[in-house]
Amino acid sequence: MSVRRAAPSDLEDMTWVLLGASPDDPVYAYRYPGRNQFPEDFALHCRLRCSEYLATSTVVVYEVRMGKSDDQTKVVAFGVWDPPRAKRSAGATAAKHHVSATVAAPVPVRRDAHPGRVKAFSSQSAEAKSRFFDTRYGGRGHMFLRILLCHPDYRRRGAGSELVQWGLKRAVARGLDATLFSSPMGYSLYRQLGFRECGRFLCVVIFHGSLHSSGSSRRPPPLDACRSNSMAETPPVFATPLAQSPRSDILEWRFPKPFHSFVLTGKSRAAWHTSFMIPQLNLLLDAGLCINHQRPKHIFLTHGHNDHAMLATAFVKRDDPPDIYCPAEMEVVFDSYIRANRLLNLGGLVTLDEICRTGEDSEGGDGSEPDEQAVATTPAKKGGVRPTHITHGLRPGDTVTLPRIKAQNITATAFACDHSVPCLGYVFSITTDKLRPEYTGLSGQEIKRLRVSGTSITAPKRVPIFAFLGDTTAATLAAAPEWLVEGVAVVVTECSFLYEEHRRQAEKTKHTLWSDLEPVIRKWPKTTFVITHFSLRYKDMDK
Structure with a gap:
């Protein structure tokens, strides 16, 4: 395996990589929806694109040996780096244009592409590159990774990392920053390699025309008539969307070591929705929205406000009822809410007594989809009806074990x-066996002798992993709870208001103000604070 600069002889292998890797990339699926219907068009233009890369950019390939001989190699991945472009004189620019006009050949019309999407993606990505990178770095320039592809048969073998590292080394040697655009597919790789996100852009196409004539329900007129009509008819008017309202993106964040196997996924905005998941713990923190298709079985609700609990009904399921933990004061009314939602879902055609008597569901469908199963929400705890969830009312100081964790070593303590x-x-902790303090100074041989003799040399120790706070003021953390003093790795807490001018509102609604939270964060520098629940009065640029 080796990384090297590409040669013209690599064209066929590069085309093979592009054809193999593109089906997994949502960017290609968006721009070329007809690639499966017109594979010859897609293959031709993939080859043309690779040829363009070889002619205009710095292409780096990752090749593997296919046989015993060093000469039997195959390119299985490649990256295209665009170094800073040198400024040309007016004469040089004119000469280049003259040559291009002389040798350019007509590009075949392609049937696999959606013209509107291709054009929009090209123009909007160019605008985003200029806005995020070219303008920022000015005359100094930057190393831009235009594309990184690996054939699916050779993924997870380090090819992508090697190709990126190749460019990073050269960027460092030249005193430049490395930049790139990432689709969701490559995001985690680039974060692991040290890249940080500096912005996002959304590709919007206002008019989606038919991709080809067979997509129309009526027979299209002849080509000449089409051309004539398009020139003579008044162009249709389509609705132009208004500016996007304040929103929050679903984001993912990996915990710091040694808990880096946990990934926090979700989003939160005050008075709108708050919900986070940690899939590795089968855990949902508040239920203000459905983050994705997953339905965790450990559900912890901080309080009963709609933006934190309203969509709990989507997570209950009779076939596999989740454990739902909430303040004891809201346990009864929460079960009543689930019951009422069940009756509402049945359209008022049956009563709760009828459901309890028959123990049957009346909705249509086989319940095979998560959203269909989520409507079975009768929380009966006795009688003939199976429960759809198990509610646990907690009070400050109560500790529960997450029952769905195989090791049974994760606990949650309410505060x-x-x-x-x-x-x-809730503060979530892991319990592991640690060497007893009285044996810490012994050698390995002495500890081994004690273990062989049957002496208990370890004791269970509970280590806080992270704390999740619902709506609260900064007073909760300012009181220096024990788990914060012990060095909890992560604290997820709200900060609804950012500026002092909103103190009155923060105190009235009992939410957190940044100027009150900031001293707490600075006091505990070893703890990572994840700040959530910003007021909708703030735009993304304010955060």
Whole structure:
């Protein structure tokens, strides 16, 4: 395996890589929806694109040996780096244009592409590159990774990392930053390699025309008539979307070591929605929205406000009822809410007594989809109806073990939060066996002898991993709870208001103000604070 600069002889292998890798990339699926219907068009233009890369950019390939001989190699991945472009004189520019006009050949019309999407993606990505990178780095320039592809048969063998590292080394040697655009597919790789996100852009196509004539329900007129009509008819008017309202993106964040196997996924905006997942713990933190198709079985609700609990109904399921933990004060009314949602879903055609008597569901469908199963929400705890969830009312100081974790070593301890309604936070801990303090100074041989003799040399120790706070003021953390003093790795907490001018509103609603939270964060520098729940009055640029 080796990394080297590409040669013209690599064209066929590069085309093979592009054809193999493109089906997995959502960017290609968006621009070329007809690539499966017109594979010859897609293959031809993939080859033309690779030829263009070889002619205009710095292409780096990753090749593997296919046989015993060093000469039997195959390119299985490649990256295209665009170094800073040198400024040309007016004469040089004119000469280049003259040559291009002389040798350019007509590009075949392709049937696999969606013209509107291709044009929009090209123009909007160029605008984004200029805005995020070219303008920022000015005359100094930057190393731009235009594309990185690996054939699916050779993924997860380090090819992508090697190709990126190749460019990073050269960027460092030249005193430049390395930049790139990432689709969701490559995001985690680039984060692992040290890249940081500096912005996002959304490709929007206002008019989606038919890709080809067979997509129309009526027979199209002849080509000449089409050309004539398009020139003579008044162009149709389509609705132009208004500017996007304040929103929050679903983001993912990996915990720091040694808990880096956990990934926090979700989003939160005050008075709109708050919900986070940690799939590795089968855990949902608040249920203000459905983050994705997953339905975790450990659900912890901080309080009963709609933006934190309203969509709990989507997570209950009779076939596999989740464990739902909430403040004890809201346990009864929460079960009543689930019951009422069940009756509402049945359209008022049956009563709760009828459901309890028959123990049957009346909705249509086979319940095979998560969203269909989620409507079976009768929380009966006795009688003939199976429960759809198991509610656990907790009070500050209560500790529970997450029952769906195989090792049974993850616990959650409730603590009080300062809010306008009963509200809890939860600190999640892991229990492991640690060497007893009285044996810490012994050698390995001495410890081994004690173990062989049957002496208990370890004791269970609970280590806090992270704390999740619902709506609260900064007073909860300012009180220096024990788990914060012990060095909890992560604290997920709200900060609804950023500026002092909103202090009155923060105090009235019992939410957190940044100037109150900042001293707490600075006091505990070894703890990572994840700040959530920003007010909708703030735009993304304010955060």
